[in-house]
Amino acid sequence: MDAVSRIVVDARGLLCPLPVIRLQDAVKNLPPDTEVELIGTDPGVMQDIPAWCRINGHRILESRSDGNQYHIKLKTGR
Amino acid sequence: MKKEGHDAPARKYRYNCPSQRHGPIFMTDRTHKAVALISGGLDSMLAAKVILDQGIHVEGINFFTGFCVEGHTHAIRKRDQAKPKRNNALWVAERLGIKLHIIDIIEEYKDVVINPRHGYGANLNPCLDCKIFMVGKARQWMMENGFDFIITGEVIGQRPKSQRKDTMPVVARESGADDRLLRPLCARNLPPTLPEREGWVDRERLHGFSGRTRKPQMELAKRLGLEDYAQPAGGCCFLTDENYSRKLADLWRARGEKRYELDDIMLLKVGRHIRPRPHFKLIVAREEGEGRFLQGYKNRYPHLQTVSHGGPLTLVDGRPSPQDMELAARIVARYSQGRNAETVEVKTVYGGEEGLLAVTPLKPHEIPPEWML
Ligand code: SF4
Numbered sequence: 001m002d003a004v005s006r007i008v009v010d011a012r013g014l015l016c017p018l019p020v021i022r023l024q025d026a027v028k029n030l031p032p033d034t035e036v037e038l039i040g041t042d043p044g045v046m047q048d049i050p051a052w053c054r055i056n057g058h059r060i061l062e063s064r065s066d067g068n069q070y071h072i073k074l075k076t077g078r
Numbered sequence: 079m080k081k082e083g084h085d086a087p088a089r090k091y092r093y094n095c096p097s098q099r100h101g102p103i104f105m106t107d108r109t110h111k112a113v114a115l116i117s118g119g120l121d122s123m124l125a126a127k128v129i130l131d132q133g134i135h136v137e138g139i140n141f142f143t144g145f146c147v148e149g150h151t152h153a154i155r156k157r158d159q160a161k162p163k164r165n166n167a168l169w170v171a172e173r174l175g176i177k178l179h180i181i182d183i184i185e186e187y188k189d190v191v192i193n194p195r196h197g198y199g200a201n202l203n204p205c206l207d208c209k210i211f212m213v214g215k216a217r218q219w220m221m222e223n224g225f226d227f228i229i230t231g232e233v234i235g236q237r238p239k240s241q242r243k244d245t246m247p248v249v250a251r252e253s254g255a256d257d258r259l260l261r262p263l264c265a266r267n268l269p270p271t272l273p274e275r276e277g278w279v280d281r282e283r284l285h286g287f288s289g290r291t292r293k294p295q296m297e298l299a300k301r302l303g304l305e306d307y308a309q310p311a312g313g314c315c316f317l318t319d320e321n322y323s324r325k326l327a328d329l330w331r332a333r334g335e336k337r338y339e340l341d342d343i344m345l346l347k348v349g350r351h352i353r354p355r356p357h358f359k360l361i362v363a364r365e366e367g368e369g370r371f372l373q374g375y376k377n378r379y380p381h382l383q384t385v386s387h388g389g390p391l392t393l394v395d396g397r398p399s400p401q402d403m404e405l406a407a408r409i410v411a412r413y414s415q416g417r418n419a420e421t422v423e424v425k426t427v428y429g430g431e432e433g434l435l436a437v438t439p440l441k442p443h444e445i446p447p448e449w450m451l
Contacts, residue, residue, distance in 0.1 A: 013374065015344065015374075016165060017140075017142055017146075017165055017167075017168075017180050018142070018182070020165075020168075020180055021142060021180050021181070021182045024179070024180060041374070044165070047164060047165070048164075048165050048168060051164070051165065051168040051169065051172055052168055052178070054172055055168065055171050055172050055176070055177055055178055056177055056178075
């Protein structure tokens, strides 16, 4: 079940707000409580993705950066 | 067949305000839904708030054209900047407590910029065509999502080209939104729209702003408790910027046609652009943030970097010959810490091949002003 319900959105090389748009499109038809991970290279994702999640009722589980990459894990809401 | 969204009939009720602070409000038996164009600026935020306060369900829509001032600047900003640049459209949505849908219109928007039927504004900003296009897209979204009407933050006379009394009906008509397009900030200067006539919203509680003054908006923001709004300088997009438009016009001239890709228009936002020959130009990073931004593009462009001295990363756009690369290296050396040195070593990467050139930096007077874009 977990393996099926985890989605990775690769937004590396994209500048904001494109990572938000890619995430939004990926999440659109997902059921609640699906885990999604976004990987990006634009530091703006660390601010924009949490804001977008707050607006849309998704929950951030973890956000971290390793060198030049940013990883944000979230769980879809409603 | 059961009708949904904006086709569903709604019954009207008359509601008399007990405090008699305003006249009767006509209410309906279902919550109507409006899609608000949210740019991240004050006017669209106020327009959405005015309608939200009338009990309408509002969701925001924001279009990413590639020219937007919003967002991308994250990548250019300096890491040590005290206040990180926020995406104002997201911020507005959060502040209002509404959802925001950001739509990628990069490809479709090209035709708006390249062939505006109503022409350009002071620079390469096709504001009227842009408005028509965006309201048209919002209309499409409204229909697909069962919403009832569209709201924008337009104010009559606010902008000389796109927000005039005579252009308001043009936007409504040519976008196909017709009287489902409501401008809450200036509605009372315009004929009643469907949401007003049907009593979905109370026209009395809309506004009649006009002209270039920002005072009524500031006052309304204060009244609504939205004083911490964003004040983006220079409007919603780079196309209103004179320097940016000059660089875009140069790009089209150099290519012999009006054409662009996303990379092109992103790169016009950063660096010093220098065109020493018609068939190539240099994009020289001016500071660390721009250097990092250009790093993301260097695998797709020929590029140069000084090695004997500190210096900015420089991309080359076009088809430079080996002699051109040498000239490029001399220009790059001019912007390096070795500008006064006899010789500066510059690494070149072109077509996957690396080279090393030892060049004399150009002197300031050897760079004619017309090279600078
Ligand atoms: S400033 Fe740019 S985004 Fe705004 S209406 Fe004009 S062309 Fe469109």
